[in-house]
Amino acid sequence: MGNTVFASQLMNYLAIVTFATALYSASAAADSFRCQNDLVYLGDSKAAVLQKCGEPLVKDAFCETRPAQTTSTTQGSTVVNVAxxxxxxxxxxxxxxGKFMTTLRFESGKLANIKLGDRAK
Structure with a gap:
Protein backbone atom coordinates (compact mmCIF):
# COMPACT_ATOMS: atom_id res chain seq x y z
CA MET A 1 0.00 0.00 0.00
CA GLY A 2 2.88 2.36 0.82
CA ASN A 3 4.36 1.95 -2.67
CA THR A 4 1.02 2.88 -4.27
CA VAL A 5 0.84 6.14 -2.27
CA PHE A 6 4.45 6.93 -3.12
CA ALA A 7 3.87 6.24 -6.82
CA SER A 8 0.78 8.46 -6.81
CA GLN A 9 2.66 11.31 -5.12
CA LEU A 10 5.53 10.90 -7.57
CA MET A 11 3.14 11.08 -10.53
CA ASN A 12 1.58 14.28 -9.14
CA TYR A 13 5.02 15.80 -8.61
CA LEU A 14 6.11 14.93 -12.15
CA ALA A 15 2.90 16.41 -13.57
CA ILE A 16 3.54 19.69 -11.71
CA VAL A 17 7.17 19.84 -12.87
CA THR A 18 6.14 19.14 -16.48
CA PHE A 19 3.48 21.85 -16.36
CA ALA A 20 5.89 24.40 -14.84
CA THR A 21 8.50 23.57 -17.50
CA ALA A 22 5.93 24.06 -20.27
CA LEU A 23 4.94 27.45 -18.85
CA TYR A 24 8.57 28.53 -18.64
CA SER A 25 9.26 27.38 -22.19
CA ALA A 26 6.21 29.26 -23.53
CA SER A 27 7.26 32.50 -21.86
CA ALA A 28 10.87 32.13 -23.01
CA ALA A 29 9.76 31.61 -26.60
CA ALA A 30 8.08 35.02 -26.58
CA ASP A 31 11.45 36.71 -26.03
CA SER A 32 13.04 35.48 -29.26
CA PHE A 33 12.22 34.23 -32.73
CA ARG A 34 14.25 31.81 -34.82
CA CYS A 35 14.50 32.64 -38.48
CA GLN A 36 16.73 30.69 -40.79
CA ASN A 37 19.88 29.98 -38.73
CA ASP A 38 19.69 32.97 -36.41
CA LEU A 39 17.66 34.39 -33.53
CA VAL A 40 16.13 37.84 -33.14
CA TYR A 41 15.38 39.22 -29.69
CA LEU A 42 13.14 41.84 -28.14
CA GLY A 43 14.91 45.17 -28.48
CA ASP A 44 16.49 44.36 -31.87
CA SER A 45 16.21 47.02 -34.57
CA LYS A 46 14.22 46.56 -37.79
CA ALA A 47 17.50 46.56 -39.72
CA ALA A 48 18.90 43.72 -37.59
CA VAL A 49 15.72 41.68 -38.07
CA LEU A 50 15.77 42.25 -41.84
CA GLN A 51 19.40 41.17 -41.99
CA LYS A 52 18.73 37.98 -40.01
CA CYS A 53 15.28 37.03 -41.32
CA GLY A 54 14.90 38.68 -44.72
CA GLU A 55 11.69 40.25 -45.99
CA PRO A 56 8.50 39.24 -44.15
CA LEU A 57 5.42 37.77 -45.84
CA VAL A 58 3.34 40.80 -44.77
CA LYS A 59 4.29 44.28 -43.55
CA ASP A 60 1.74 46.51 -41.80
CA ALA A 61 2.43 50.04 -40.61
CA PHE A 62 0.05 52.22 -38.65
CA CYS A 63 -0.13 54.98 -36.09
CA GLU A 64 -1.37 53.84 -32.68
CA THR A 65 -3.03 56.52 -30.59
CA ARG A 66 -1.62 57.04 -27.12
CA PRO A 67 -3.47 58.63 -24.19
CA ALA A 68 -3.92 62.40 -24.47
CA GLN A 69 -1.62 64.60 -22.45
CA THR A 70 -3.23 67.57 -20.73
CA THR A 71 -1.36 70.84 -20.25
CA SER A 72 -2.77 73.78 -18.36
CA THR A 73 -1.37 77.18 -17.45
CA THR A 74 -1.59 78.96 -14.14
CA GLN A 75 -2.33 82.28 -15.87
CA GLY A 76 -5.76 81.71 -17.28
CA SER A 77 -7.84 78.76 -18.25
CA THR A 78 -5.96 77.47 -21.28
CA VAL A 79 -6.09 73.69 -21.49
CA VAL A 80 -4.42 71.81 -24.30
CA ASN A 81 -5.21 68.14 -24.92
CA VAL A 82 -2.71 66.53 -27.22
CA ALA A 83 -3.36 63.01 -28.47
CA GLY A 98 3.32 23.12 -39.64
CA LYS A 99 5.10 25.90 -37.75
CA PHE A 100 3.41 28.94 -36.25
CA MET A 101 2.95 32.13 -38.26
CA THR A 102 4.82 34.77 -36.27
CA THR A 103 4.12 38.51 -36.07
CA LEU A 104 6.91 40.80 -34.93
CA ARG A 105 5.73 44.17 -33.58
CA PHE A 106 8.09 47.14 -33.72
CA GLU A 107 7.54 50.27 -31.64
CA SER A 108 9.90 53.22 -32.10
CA GLY A 109 11.94 51.07 -34.48
CA LYS A 110 12.68 48.33 -31.92
CA LEU A 111 11.23 44.82 -31.65
CA ALA A 112 8.68 45.12 -28.84
CA ASN A 113 6.57 41.95 -29.11
CA ILE A 114 6.62 38.51 -30.69
CA LYS A 115 3.22 36.91 -31.23
CA LEU A 116 2.56 33.39 -32.48
CA GLY A 117 -0.44 32.85 -34.72
CA ASP A 118 -2.03 29.87 -36.44
CA ARG A 119 0.02 27.03 -37.88
CA ALA A 120 1.16 27.60 -41.44
CA LYS A 121 -0.12 25.26 -44.12
Missing part, protein backbone atom coordinates in the same frame (compact mmCIF):
# COMPACT_ATOMS: atom_id res chain seq x y z
CA UNK A 84 -0.07 61.47 -29.46
CA UNK A 85 0.57 58.82 -32.03
CA UNK A 86 3.30 56.21 -32.11
CA UNK A 87 4.42 54.60 -35.35
CA UNK A 88 4.01 50.82 -35.14
CA UNK A 89 5.17 48.24 -37.67
CA UNK A 90 4.00 44.63 -37.66
CA UNK A 91 5.83 42.10 -39.79
CA UNK A 92 4.46 38.59 -40.27
CA UNK A 93 6.74 35.67 -41.10
CA UNK A 94 5.81 32.20 -42.32
CA UNK A 95 8.52 29.92 -40.88
CA UNK A 96 7.30 26.88 -42.82
CA UNK A 97 4.61 24.25 -43.03
Missing amino acids: TCENVDEWTYNPGS
Whole structure:
Protein backbone atom coordinates (compact mmCIF):
# COMPACT_ATOMS: atom_id res chain seq x y z
CA MET A 1 0.00 0.00 0.00
CA GLY A 2 2.88 2.36 0.82
CA ASN A 3 4.36 1.95 -2.67
CA THR A 4 1.02 2.88 -4.27
CA VAL A 5 0.84 6.14 -2.27
CA PHE A 6 4.45 6.93 -3.12
CA ALA A 7 3.87 6.24 -6.82
CA SER A 8 0.78 8.46 -6.81
CA GLN A 9 2.66 11.31 -5.12
CA LEU A 10 5.53 10.90 -7.57
CA MET A 11 3.14 11.08 -10.53
CA ASN A 12 1.58 14.28 -9.14
CA TYR A 13 5.02 15.80 -8.61
CA LEU A 14 6.11 14.93 -12.15
CA ALA A 15 2.90 16.41 -13.57
CA ILE A 16 3.54 19.69 -11.71
CA VAL A 17 7.17 19.84 -12.87
CA THR A 18 6.14 19.14 -16.48
CA PHE A 19 3.48 21.85 -16.36
CA ALA A 20 5.89 24.40 -14.84
CA THR A 21 8.50 23.57 -17.50
CA ALA A 22 5.93 24.06 -20.27
CA LEU A 23 4.94 27.45 -18.85
CA TYR A 24 8.57 28.53 -18.64
CA SER A 25 9.26 27.38 -22.19
CA ALA A 26 6.21 29.26 -23.53
CA SER A 27 7.26 32.50 -21.86
CA ALA A 28 10.87 32.13 -23.01
CA ALA A 29 9.76 31.61 -26.60
CA ALA A 30 8.08 35.02 -26.58
CA ASP A 31 11.45 36.71 -26.03
CA SER A 32 13.04 35.48 -29.26
CA PHE A 33 12.22 34.23 -32.73
CA ARG A 34 14.25 31.81 -34.82
CA CYS A 35 14.50 32.64 -38.48
CA GLN A 36 16.73 30.69 -40.79
CA ASN A 37 19.88 29.98 -38.73
CA ASP A 38 19.69 32.97 -36.41
CA LEU A 39 17.66 34.39 -33.53
CA VAL A 40 16.13 37.84 -33.14
CA TYR A 41 15.38 39.22 -29.69
CA LEU A 42 13.14 41.84 -28.14
CA GLY A 43 14.91 45.17 -28.48
CA ASP A 44 16.49 44.36 -31.87
CA SER A 45 16.21 47.02 -34.57
CA LYS A 46 14.22 46.56 -37.79
CA ALA A 47 17.50 46.56 -39.72
CA ALA A 48 18.90 43.72 -37.59
CA VAL A 49 15.72 41.68 -38.07
CA LEU A 50 15.77 42.25 -41.84
CA GLN A 51 19.40 41.17 -41.99
CA LYS A 52 18.73 37.98 -40.01
CA CYS A 53 15.28 37.03 -41.32
CA GLY A 54 14.90 38.68 -44.72
CA GLU A 55 11.69 40.25 -45.99
CA PRO A 56 8.50 39.24 -44.15
CA LEU A 57 5.42 37.77 -45.84
CA VAL A 58 3.34 40.80 -44.77
CA LYS A 59 4.29 44.28 -43.55
CA ASP A 60 1.74 46.51 -41.80
CA ALA A 61 2.43 50.04 -40.61
CA PHE A 62 0.05 52.22 -38.65
CA CYS A 63 -0.13 54.98 -36.09
CA GLU A 64 -1.37 53.84 -32.68
CA THR A 65 -3.03 56.52 -30.59
CA ARG A 66 -1.62 57.04 -27.12
CA PRO A 67 -3.47 58.63 -24.19
CA ALA A 68 -3.92 62.40 -24.47
CA GLN A 69 -1.62 64.60 -22.45
CA THR A 70 -3.23 67.57 -20.73
CA THR A 71 -1.36 70.84 -20.25
CA SER A 72 -2.77 73.78 -18.36
CA THR A 73 -1.37 77.18 -17.45
CA THR A 74 -1.59 78.96 -14.14
CA GLN A 75 -2.33 82.28 -15.87
CA GLY A 76 -5.76 81.71 -17.28
CA SER A 77 -7.84 78.76 -18.25
CA THR A 78 -5.96 77.47 -21.28
CA VAL A 79 -6.09 73.69 -21.49
CA VAL A 80 -4.42 71.81 -24.30
CA ASN A 81 -5.21 68.14 -24.92
CA VAL A 82 -2.71 66.53 -27.22
CA ALA A 83 -3.36 63.01 -28.47
CA THR A 84 -0.07 61.47 -29.46
CA CYS A 85 0.57 58.82 -32.03
CA GLU A 86 3.30 56.21 -32.11
CA ASN A 87 4.42 54.60 -35.35
CA VAL A 88 4.01 50.82 -35.14
CA ASP A 89 5.17 48.24 -37.67
CA GLU A 90 4.00 44.63 -37.66
CA TRP A 91 5.83 42.10 -39.79
CA THR A 92 4.46 38.59 -40.27
CA TYR A 93 6.74 35.67 -41.10
CA ASN A 94 5.81 32.20 -42.32
CA PRO A 95 8.52 29.92 -40.88
CA GLY A 96 7.30 26.88 -42.82
CA SER A 97 4.61 24.25 -43.03
CA GLY A 98 3.32 23.12 -39.64
CA LYS A 99 5.10 25.90 -37.75
CA PHE A 100 3.41 28.94 -36.25
CA MET A 101 2.95 32.13 -38.26
CA THR A 102 4.82 34.77 -36.27
CA THR A 103 4.12 38.51 -36.07
CA LEU A 104 6.91 40.80 -34.93
CA ARG A 105 5.73 44.17 -33.58
CA PHE A 106 8.09 47.14 -33.72
CA GLU A 107 7.54 50.27 -31.64
CA SER A 108 9.90 53.22 -32.10
CA GLY A 109 11.94 51.07 -34.48
CA LYS A 110 12.68 48.33 -31.92
CA LEU A 111 11.23 44.82 -31.65
CA ALA A 112 8.68 45.12 -28.84
CA ASN A 113 6.57 41.95 -29.11
CA ILE A 114 6.62 38.51 -30.69
CA LYS A 115 3.22 36.91 -31.23
CA LEU A 116 2.56 33.39 -32.48
CA GLY A 117 -0.44 32.85 -34.72
CA ASP A 118 -2.03 29.87 -36.44
CA ARG A 119 0.02 27.03 -37.88
CA ALA A 120 1.16 27.60 -41.44
CA LYS A 121 -0.12 25.26 -44.12
